[in-house]
Amino acid sequence: MRRNVPIYLVALSVVAVMGYPSKGAAMDLDATPRMTVVYNDLTSARHFSSNAQNYTTLLLEDEKGILYVGARGAIFSLNSTNIADGSHHITECYNHVRLLQRLNATHLYACGTFAFHPLCTYIDTNKFTLPTHFEEGKEKCPYDPAHGYTGLIVDGSLYTATRYEFRSLPDIRRNRQQRILKTEESPLHWLNDADFVASVLVRESMGSYLGDDDKIYYFFTERAGEESASIFDKTQVPRVARVARVCKNDIGGKKILQRKWTSFMKARLACYIPYYEILKDVYSLNNGDWRSTVFYAAFSLSAQWRSMEVSAICRYNISEVRTAFQGTYMEYQDSSRKWSQYNGEVPAPRPGACINNRARKAGYNTSQDLPNSVLDFIKLHPLMYEEVKPVDGAPLLVKKNVIYTQVAVDRVRALDGKVYDMLFLGTGNGRIHKAVVLGSKVHIIEDIQVSRVPQPVETLIISKKQRSLYIGTRSGVLQLPLSNCRRYISCFDCILARDPYCGWDGEKCRELAETPERSRMIQDVLRGNMGCLNNSSQATPVQKNRTVLRGDDVLLPCEQTSNLARAMWLVNGTEVLTEDGQGHFRMGVDGLLLTGTQLEFSGEYQCYAEENGLQALVASYVLSVLPEQLVPQLSPTMPQQSWYSPSSANGDGKFIYIAVITVLGGLCFVLSVVLLYVSCLQKRKGKYSLGVPQASSVELQTVSSNCMGKGSPEEEEEDDLGIFPDGCLQIIPGEATTLSSPSKEAPPAPPPPPPPLPAEFTNGIPTLPNMLRKMNGNSYMLLRQNEEPCTSPLYNSFTEELSKILEKRKHTQLVEKLDESSV
Incomplete structure (x- = not known):
């Protein structure tokens, strides 16, 4: 692997320069969060935990104010306003809860692994108790909690994707009301060791003049089989991100593909480095119309890049996904055992398409009416040639030294009338990166530590009603406000944060949602440097005095709250302080260090935080450098004072000399007495006296x-x-x-x-x-x-x-x- 690292680096450079030309991506490489918030500073956070573990399955019912939590061995019903304010729970619920969905107005549907024998059940939300009867869950839930899994209940039918049994292959299935459908396993596997991360329902039938069907999109990572998949290393089998699609009303074929999907299609999901990306999570949102659907996906590098830890965030439009599924097919070549572009004839109606008005006019009302030629073609050509590229052809964010595990997105309307997407990115070490999308780049506002002990963020859910973010981890659930504008103490801080949730009202930074009157509020999300006047900046800091002797060192602290700010020092209000060649001035992140101070260093020192073209005074000092000797030095020609005469100095020296000699003489006398006493003891018949004998009670x-x-x-x-x-x-x-001494009486004779x-x-x-x-x-x-x-x-x-x-x-x-x- 080490010898292939240079090849990977060259490939990365080629892809970054040629394949994805974007100045925004280059600027955001290893983007730095503006502020860092440690765990102890989360004063507005609310926590929930119990004896259970693995709080990884969350279901939010915002209108009812309930957050359902599926953990290991328990299901909890929490108040979404304050999750720490009591809870109702069900215990002994079959190990790891993997599925928790609303089935109807009165019941939830839940599934769990139950020690490698999955079970499912119905939960009455009014009583919130478990029934005595459980359903078999082998077709609905993974047997192993470590396997990737996704599940949705759509119009009473359960759509799931995972590896269901120990010896089975990954599969996409539909259960419950409609006919059970699966993916095809032979002669070609439609899924190649797939690991599923998410599934999304898109209501494409709404407002469709073509009479189209609703579709479920699945996002996963699998082993690549394309011819170009091993362009870097022929010995490695890379994994590639995919998006697959099935139609909601698909009922399978009549003779061919019986109880199998007739609408299954998949395409590659490209982001940063083709064929060397692992899909971690996907989040979708729209403005009420399915045509505005946008997918945000989090990627990390595959195992081939063991020496690098990089994550990327890409954005995809639903139109790009639909275009890929309407493009050219691929076919499997037996000679090369690879997939390549198919250039042959395509039967009609189009294979893999949902039943629409055109198909119905041709007499194909259901998927069982499709001709055998179409079904045979679908069976052998499930993979599309066109890849789904991100918006602007490049990732929004590339971050080194971090692994993004979860992504959640909220849309906010700012004071300028524009709508901004707010990203909440969960990491593998228990942190949340709060960021705002600005065109084709991302500005990270805060890096928030949400776990005292580093652990992966497993689940993220946003509540618009409560304006909260719910975070599921192995140890518990955390509720955070979407914004904490009180953290910005000045106008400059509020504007430079570029937080769409916050604005400056002339006195302090406030949440827009809590401020009905917004006419006087200031906000600049797009540029982040407009609106603040000099008198609206933070209050002038208290001036501090520092006094040192000439030649000593002194540190003038200047703490920067922003990681993007640069410290700028002024001396006496005019001179810009720079590091000199002799090394007397050393600027660091914690302040200014002056070494070997001189008398001319005395003066007023002011530290400014410079960020995005704005300057704010952070600290101010008055430095006084005193001479080395505080007493005056008189010349020999001047008359000497009586307290500093030479005779007085000589008398003091003699006194100190005599005192030292006296102390040393006393110590010698004491040592001589001790040695004489020890010598006398040794001369007593050459034996030591062990003291007065103490008779033993028992001999x-x-x-x-x-x-x-x-x-x-x-x-x-x-x-x-x-x-x-x-x-x-x-x-x-x-x-x-x-033994007694000869001078003492002998002890009485022993018995x-x-x-x-x-x-x-x-x-x-x-x-x-x-x-x-x-x-x-x-x-x-x-x-x-x-x-x-x-x-x-x-x-x-x-x-x-x-x-x-x-x-x-x-x-x-x-x-x-x-x-x-x-x-």
Whole structure:
């Protein structure tokens, strides 16, 4: 893949220069949002969440003021005015809810995955309870929540598109009232590993003089099979964005294409880089007439561009889509296994077209009346040669380092009488880009963080009545106002934002929808720099004083609220400050840094925010640079003051010198006393005194039998110290006893030793160091051990002997209530 990156970059350049010539697209490459709003600043946001997860299916009924939310294991009914103000919910509703649509005036229709066995049901909206009976959902809902899915209920019929079963291919189906229809699977697959993202109903029958039928458009991404699909890399199978179309009243063929679509057609949806785009989401809107329908689509680069993260937004007119479906067909070539343009004869009536007045005059009232030649042609030619190109032949927006996952669009009429499209773009890391479409380009107004933890935005819905945006994520639902004009504190801010929702009324920035009287309001969406007078700008900031010594550094902060603004500094109101060659002035995003200040740097510093030809004062400072020495320097010829005479300076030096010597002498004396005391302790028979012995409440003396009553009289005298002559041990748990100093009285004689232990408990310990051991929290003092081996009949290791003694501890207990860990 790395070696193909240069090829992709060259192809990108060729496409950008030749295929899609647009100055607007070049200007908007990696467009910067004007303002950044962090999560903690969302004061007007409302949240809803519960124990459920994956709040990905939203259904808004704006007139009733209800927002239905389908999550994992629950369905909620929320107040659309304030989603945090209580809720009604249904639990135990079959895992991931994928479909939630209004069926009739009293019921909703819902489907869920139900652990890879989809189920559907009817929900009474008045009672909001689940019935006891569920329908089989294999033909209506995907078995896996990770599969792409889209569904619509149109005039009582359910139109869905997904992969329905584990071994099945992606399919577009119609269920319920009308006859069940599917796409053709053989000999050619109409869909090639398709991943569906959206479906849209267009009422083309309304006002049609041709008597046309309504159509459902499906948007998806699939593997490309065209001959030109692998122009960059022959080893890769690229994926391509598609739009498909079916007629609402299609009932399939009579003998050919029985229970199959006779109106299925698909075309490529081009945006930025042909054959290397992944469709993420599609949103449609119109002005009440289907002829004004516009589709906004969000794209990202395909897997071949692993080293780049780019998203694009394209806009398509319904007229361009209809033109593509009325163009030339493609056919599959067995020799090359690719699709190429079809140049042969096309039968009549036109294959794939809906039944209209012309077909009815020819005797074809339904799709079952179509001749076999037409049905055979449709079966082998579902793909169109013409591609659907975006408006102006180029994308509206290209943004690097971001993945757009959702798109929602609102239309707003501004003060100038023009209608602007407002885009709300959800990203893969939990942010919303609010933008306005200005002709052939996009201006991003705000970058809003809507999730504290980065997570993809799954669903976006706009409420015109509540003037709110509802955002569905894995962790919950968020309600945001479409505009927050209070965020713009000055006229310049309000005008430069170019927000069609907001206008300046002379005192503050207000929402147009909340202001009946608009005669005095100011707004400039198209240019963003007209209308504000000097006296209507923000109030003059408070002037601050800064005082530094010569040679020090000082930072003069100048915070810019706009990411598009550039800081401009003035000195004493006239001189434009620029960075000098010596590096004394350094301008940054946070302010002006002055290094190595000089006396001539003193003066008034003013920071202006310059954006789109406008300037606004942001910060003002008065800087005072003082000399390095605050006291006056007198020349040698001038008379010296008494407080600064040389004799006084010499006397101060002598005093400091004597004080230092005295302190050091005292420290040496203290160290000498400590060392003398430690030396005296070491001379007491060469041993340390461990302090006053503390008698242990319980003692257990375990002595080997072969060590009893042996040794010379001198050795017997040493028994008072607990030492046995021939390398045996006396182990005393608890506090270790200490050896008394010769000048003190000897401790009382220890109690007589216990009777000899049986031979099975005797042991010989050949080599153990003279050290203090700790076992089970008790201290043990090892008193002495000879280097000669003990002549014990049973020779075991010290660990084995202790284990035996612990196991048979009851035979060696001399005192009642012994410590459990004593040995």
